[in-house]
Amino acid sequence: MIYEWDDGMKIGYTEIDAQHKGLFDFMSGFFSSSGGRMEREEVEKILDYLEAYTQVHFSDEERIQVENNYPGYTQHKRYHEEFKIVVRGLRADLEREGPTPELIAQIDMAVGSWLVDHIQTQDMKIGNHIRDVQRWREQMEVLRAANMRQYQAQE
Numbered sequence: 001m002i003y004e005w006d007d008g009m010k011i012g013y014t015e016i017d018a019q020h021k022g023l024f025d026f027m028s029g030f031f032s033s034s035g036g037r038m039e040r041e042e043v044e045k046i047l048d049y050l051e052a053y054t055q056v057h058f059s060d061e062e063r064i065q066v067e068n069n070y071p072g073y074t075q076h077k078r079y080h081e082e083f084k085i086v087v088r089g090l091r092a093d094l095e096r097e098g099p100t101p102e103l104i105a106q107i108d109m110a111v112g113s114w115l116v117d118h119i120q121t122q123d124m125k126i127g128n129h130i131r132d133v134q135r136w137r138e139q140m141e142v143l144r145a146a147n148m149r150q151y152q153a154q155e
């Protein structure tokens, strides 16, 4: 797939959006000119990156969900764990069969469809939830200030 970042994929949380864009930039560096063939070393670099990425990025996302009482946290975390298993499987395939075109196609599929779909559907829901929480907190603050003025006026 062509890894071209598009601002429509932003979930509205700067840190997470930057990490998602980072993934696109990284992947496009490998897939824009590969023609479906890569050296073992390149495939290793991609898998190293994905392993580190899923550790850091997924736990950042999970932390943000907890901080904002995201109701879909358990399900979302399960999706993340599933993807980590997929990456482990890709690593095992590389060890067993080397950098075959099938493996490269699988990596492309895993990141290109699984992760992109995950960003556009699941991660987007987190962004929407955080905006709702933010709006609710602002409304509460307005209400609290109004109550305070009323209370002070009564004194």
Ligand SMILES: [Fe+2]
Residues within 6 Å of the ligand: 061, 076, 080, 118, 122, 123
């Ligand atoms: Fe996620």
